[in-house]
Amino acid sequence: xxxNKLYLLLLSACMAGxxxxxxxYNRVVSEGMEPGVCLIKRVTGIPCPSxxxxxxxxxxxxxxxxxxxxxxxxxxxxVSILLIGPLWVFFDILLRRDSFYQFYVRTEFFLKRKWxxxxxxxxxxxxxxxxxxKGL
Amino acid sequence: xxxxKVDMFIMTNAKYFESYQINGIRERLIAMDDSRWAMIxxxxxxxxxxxxxxxxxxGHFGIDRFIxxxxxxxxxxxxxxxxxxxxxxxxxxxxxxxxxxxxxQKIQQLLY
Numbered sequence: 435x436x437x438n439k440l441y442l443l444l445l446s447a448c449m450a451g452x453x454x455x456x457x458x459y460n461r462v463v464s465e466g467m468e469p470g471v472c473l474i475k476r477v478t479g480i481p482c483p484s485x486x487x488x489x490x491x492x493x494x495x496x497x498x499x500x501x502x503x504x505x506x507x508x509x510x511x512x513v514s515i516l517l518i519g520p521l522w523v524f525f526d527i528l529l530r531r532d533s534f535y536q537f538y539v540r541t542e543f544f545l546k547r548k549w550x551x552x553x554x555x556x557x558x559x560x561x562x563x564x565x566x567x568k569g570l
Numbered sequence: 571x572x573x574x575k576v577d578m579f580i581m582t583n584a585k586y587f588e589s590y591q592i593n594g595i596r597e598r599l600i601a602m603d604d605s606r607w608a609m610i611x612x613x614x615x616x617x618x619x620x621x622x623x624x625x626x627x628x629g630h631f632g633i634d635r636f637i638x639x640x641x642x643x644x645x646x647x648x649x650x651x652x653x654x655x656x657x658x659x660x661x662x663x664x665x666x667x668x669x670x671x672x673x674x675q676k677i678q679q680l681l682y
Contacts, residue, residue: 435640447646447653454654473655474630482630484651508649542641558648 437535441523444534448520451512455495458488481570483562484508491516506570507561571607576600579611586615586673598681610680615673618666625665629658634665638672 474482490509493501502509522534545551576599584592599610616638625634632647652658 435642440642447650450654451650471654472651473658474651482651484649487649487651512649538642545641545645546639 437532440535440538441527444519444523448516451516454488455491459492459495481565481568483558483565485565486568486570487512506565571599571602571604573600575607583615585618586670587677588667588670588674591670591674595677595681602681606680610677613677613680615676616669618669621665621669622662625658625661629661629665630655634661638665638668640668 472482472485474480475485484506486506487508490502490505490507491513493499493505494509494513499510502513519534526532526534545554576596579599580592580596587595602610621634621638624637628634629647630652632644632652635641635644635647647653647657647661650657653660
């Protein structure tokens with residue numbers, strides 16, 4: 435993937451993420467509703483590995499880090515991407531560099547190794563099992 | 571390389587590439603040295619139809635993107651419930667083209 439395409443994708447994804455958070459802020463926090471767009475959950479009734487991420491991110495916004503971990507640990511990763519990603523990309527565009535792109539390519543290469551990939555897959559599966567037990 | 575050999579390669583592998591790329595590949599192969607035939611004929615290409623099946627069954631978890639080697643996109647898809655379910659549906663239509671694009675990148679390393 436080329437640098438500009440990656441940056442455009444990341445910025446639009448983060449934008450969509452922020453819009454999603456604003457849309458859900460009142461709905462989830464005050465009325466206690468679920469976001470409820472997950473295809474898997476709508477079709478089969480069981481939560482997917484990333485169900486609860488919106489609620490987790492909203493918990494972080496309220497300063498409740500333990501709550502965020504309990505909802506879904508993925509939320510912490512999403513918060514860090516939402517905070518760091520756009521800033522890093524903006525600085526790269528301003529300074530005409532490609533440090534984020536380099537980082538992305540290196541991370542992709544790193545994650546392709548077997549001794550990283552297999553534990554990561556196991557962690558995702560464990561998180562899924564935890565989600566099933568929690569009944570999100 | 572002999573035209574007959576090249577045409578056989580094109581016939582068996584045409585489904586792995588975009589139609590507009592096939593002529594270019596054919597010309598490059600004909601201009602190429604015979605000694606590289608072994609490498610070209612054994613290259614592992616990914617089947618677009620299999621990608622589509624994976625995308626329909628497990629696209630929600632980003633498995634289709636992981637298998638293509640787009641780890642970053644796969645993780646993004648996994649973490650966001652398949653892009654809130656929208657990206658999953660978009661990828662049902664994009665994934666075959668993406669697979670052919672990946673195949674082209676792979677064979678380009680051998681051709682040039």
